[in-house]
Amino acid sequence: xxxxxxxxxxxxxxxxxxxxxxxxxxxxxxxxxxxxxxxxxxxxxxxxxxxxxxxxxxxxxxxxxxxxxxxxxxxxxxxxxxxxxx
Numbered sequence: 001x002x003x004x005x006x007x008x009x010x011x012x013x014x015x016x017x018x019x020x021x022x023x024x025x026x027x028x029x030x031x032x033x034x035x036x037x038x039x040x041x042x043x044x045x046x047x048x049x050x051x052x053x054x055x056x057x058x059x060x061x062x063x064x065x066x067x068x069x070x071x072x073x074x075x076x077x078x079x080x081x082x083x084x085x086x
Contacts, residue, residue: 010046013036013038013046014046014049014050014053016036017032017046017047017050017054017064018050018053018054018056020035021050021054021056021064021065021066022054022056022066025065025066025070025073026063026064026065026066026070026074027063027064028062028063029043029044029047029063031063032046032047047064050064051064057070057071059071059074062074062078
């Protein structure tokens, strides 16, 4: 069983999550859990804190985004059917 993270480690992870989302525009719980080696519920807890501290947007179950424009772009990409014949 891994040791509990200290307050300083948790704060640093949350800061990295905020920085990553601001840089890339989007991150999912799965991405964050895999990147930092966290359990899914721990990643979700850190995401909730990151949304509060980093002025980020949580969009349903799709992940967290840096701003509303990133949410719109994500939805447009997701709902646009490419490769279909007209």
